[in-house]
Amino acid sequence: MKKNGTAVLRTYTSSAVRAVQAAQEHGMNLSGSFIFVGGEPLTPEHVAFMTSAGIEVIPRYVTTEAGLVGASCTNRKNPDEMHLYQDRLAVIQGPEKRNLLVTSILPTTPKLLLNADLGDEGLLTRRECGCTFGKLGMNMFVSNVRSRVKHTGEGMSVYVSDLENILGKLIKRFGGSPGDYQFRKILEVGGLERIAVVVSPAVGKINENLFIEEILNNLSGLNDRCRLAADMWRQISMFFLVRDYPTVTKGQKQPLFISDPFRPGL
Ligand SMILES: [Zn+2]
The missing domain is CATH 3.40.50.12780 (ANL, N-terminal domain)
Structure with missing residues (x-):
């Protein structure tokens, strides 16, 4: 420069x-x-x-x-x-x-x-x-x-359906149902994005660190592309746990909830 x-x-x-x-x-x-x-x-x-x-x-x-x-x-x-x-x-x-x-x-x-x-x-x-x-x-x-x-973060792309399958199986182990979880995209300073793993309060006690690590480990096991994504996302703490009810739009729970993806006219 x-x-x-x-x-x-x-x-x-x-x-x-x-x-x-x-x-x-x-x-x-x-x-x-x-x-x-x-x-x-x-x-x-x-x-x-x-x-x-x-x-x-x-x-x-x-x-x-x-x-x-x-x-x-x-x-x-x-x-x-x-x-x-x-x-x-x-x-x-x-x-x-x-x-x-x-x-x-x-x-x-x-x-x-x-x-x-x-x-x-x-x-x-x-x-x-x-x-x-x-x-x-x-x-x-x-x-x-x-x-x-x-979902793309830090240049790494993973199918939302893969993430949903992983979280669905985990929640089932904790006694929850398919209506008890959701990924929620959160915007941070500079436009960086993180993903809140939303789990209904109806599901029992969860240790956040172990739970997030389990999601990343499962993601790593899917294929090489997902392993790279998991390694990168672990470093930047892409996922964090939020105890809340999933957001329902038009009567449906979307696996990945994005509050305002389109901003035409800007
Ligand atoms: Zn031009």
């Missing part, structure tokens, strides 16, 4: 927030630098935190199946508005609310996709943009991208 006047970092969204927090703690001035982020949603809280440190945050949207789906330019209208890579993919909004259906139009795409639902939701919009992407005719944008089926 001192030598060249600027710096570029490419990392996961939450890792970027932690890097900025660490830099601030050491009194470093990061203004004028760029961070390319991806791997997990970029929220207004993330952007506000990094922008306040003078950093330009550029989101990218990459999936295993489709490769690079989109990337932002500096003219974006909301925190994660990204130019859709129309040279390689066609994306439409599915019949369900906000789900994205992806079709590959290049033979080099990792997988051949035809209106494939990758489990992500987002908003599709069309507008002109004065940047290089816009001049090339890339006038489709995707924003507010969130996964319906995975």
Whole structure:
């Protein structure tokens, strides 16, 4: 930074927030630098935190199946508005609310996709943009991208259904029922997210440390990807126990309750 006047970092969204927090703690001035982020949603809280440190945050949207789906330019209208890579993919909004259906139009795409639902939701919009992407005719944008089926934290993704199965079996051992538990996403400073493991007060006494460790151990045992996630999430204390009744929305208990996942217009 001192030598060249600027710096570029490419990392996961939450890792970027932690890097900025660490830099601030050491009194470093990061203004004028760029961070390319991806791997997990970029929220207004993330952007506000990094922008306040003078950093330009550029989101990218990459999936295993489709490769690079989109990337932002500096003219974006909301925190994660990204130019859709129309040279390689066609994306439409599915019949369900906000789900994205992806079709590959290049033979080099990792997988051949035809209106494939990758489990992500987002908003599709069309507008002109004065940047290089816009001049090339890339006038489709995707924003507010969130996964319906995975929880992503620190760049590690795990199926919510796997987490739910683990917690369901544990709660059963403690004498609880399927209506007695839920994961609840909690927003923290800088837009970092943690997961409250909500267990009904009707279930008996639980030792928090042992209970959370058991969730992580079970997660570790599923496969290599989950083991990596468990190791990372153990280090940052991703899970904590809350004794409360699960939140019910529209008569249904969602396995992962997110209070306000979409913030259009920001
Ligand atoms: Zn642009």
